Amino acid sequence: MLKIGLTGGIGSGKSTVAKVLEVLGVPVYYADEAAKELMHSNELLKQQLILHFGKETYFEDGQLNRKHLSSIVFNNKEKLELLNSLVHPATIADAKEWFSKQHSPYVVKEAALLFESGTAEGLDYIIGVTAPIALRIKRVMDRDGVTADEVKRRMANQVDEALKMKLCDFVVHNNEQELLLPLVLALHNELIKRSTEQ
Ligand code: ATP
Numbered sequence: 001m002l003k004i005g006l007t008g009g010i011g012s013g014k015s016t017v018a019k020v021l022e023v024l025g026v027p028v029y030y031a032d033e034a035a036k037e038l039m040h041s042n043e044l045l046k047q048q049l050i051l052h053f054g055k056e057t058y059f060e061d062g063q064l065n066r067k068h069l070s071s072i073v074f075n076n077k078e079k080l081e082l083l084n085s086l087v088h089p090a091t092i093a094d095a096k097e098w099f100s101k102q103h104s105p106y107v108v109k110e111a112a113l114l115f116e117s118g119t120a121e122g123l124d125y126i127i128g129v130t131a132p133i134a135l136r137i138k139r140v141m142d143r144d145g146v147t148a149d150e151v152k153r154r155m156a157n158q159v160d161e162a163l164k165m166k167l168c169d170f171v172v173h174n175n176e177q178e179l180l181l182p183l184v185l186a187l188h189n190e191l192i193k194r195s196t197e198q
Contacts, residue, residue: 001099001102001103001104001105001106001107001195002105002106002107002124002125002191002194002195002198003099003106003107003109003122003123003124004106004107004108004109004123004124004125004126004127004191005108005109005111005114005119005120005123005125005126005127006018006021006028006108006109006110006111006114006126006127006129007110007111007112007113007114007115007120007126007127007128007129007164007168008112008128008129008130008161008164008174009112009130009136009155009158009161009164010112010136010140010151010154010155010158011131011135011136011137011139011140011143011151012129012130012131012136012161012174013129013131013139013172013174013180014110014112014129015030015110016174016180017127017129017172017174017180017184018030018108018110020180020181020184021108021184021188024184024185024188025104026104026106026107026108026188027102027104027107027108028107028108028109028110029095029098029099029107029108029109029110030110031091031095031109031110031111031112031114031119032110032111032112034091034094034095034098035087035088035090035091036064038087038090038091038094039064039087040062040063040064042090042094044090045086045087045090046058048086049069049083049086052082052083052086053068053069053072053079053083054068056068057069069083084113084116084117088117088118088119091117091119092118092119095109095119096122105191105192105195105196106124106191106192106194106195108127109123112158113158114126115159115164115167116158116159120167125169125170125191125194126167126168126169126170127168127169127170127171127172127187128164128165128167128168128170128171128172129171129172129174130161130162130165130171130172130173130174131173131174131175132175133155133161135175135176136151136155137151137152137155140154170187170190172184172187
């Protein structure tokens with residue numbers, strides 16, 4: 001079974017590509033969602049977060065106090081790196097366990113910070129999704145109801161997309177020149193083929 005990473009910058013369309021692959025029957029692990037879930041359910045991770053970020057990290061009912069955590073890591077690179085260094089290993093372990101339960105020619109791990117987090121290791125191929133920056137900004141503005149400045153601020157926290165794409169084995173150009181579905185179908189066929197050659 002091939003393990004495939006799927007990444008791209010904010011608004012590139014990686015979740016859209018992941019959803020198409022799911023429709024085709026491919027199991028997809030959503031790393032960002034899993035990380036959020038693990039911050040609620042993984043006892044060891046919870047203890048580590050409390051140790052480093054204070055007991056206010058969780059409300060009395062056990063729910064994560066996102067505002068508290070965001071206020072600490074916002075504009076503080078060191079604290080953000082510390083948070084990531086705690087959350088990413090938990091996500092890697094969780095994904096590994098999830099992979100072991102899947103039965104499919106290939107499985108996909110979707111993550112915005114695939115390279116930054118070191119979670120690209122152990123994957124057979126990486127798919128990058130890219131789109132022109134103006135289009136990404138417009139799509140996120142429409143999706144999240146936010147201003148262009150807000151989208152640009154979020155983008156500034158990520159590694160340059162062109163640089164990311166150079167590290168990918170396959171690149172999906174999610175622009176307005178070509179339809180996305182045929183591109184994803186072609187990629188799916190290629191990955192099925194490669195899985196049989198394993
Ligand atoms: P983020 O990192 O912010 O979660 P993402 O890379 O997962 O972003 P998506 O959520 O998949 O991006 O796409 C951003 C928005 O653009 C969504 O509302 C999606 O429906 C829309 N979109 C993506 N691709 C296309 C396309 N080819 N045509 C039209 N709309 C698209």
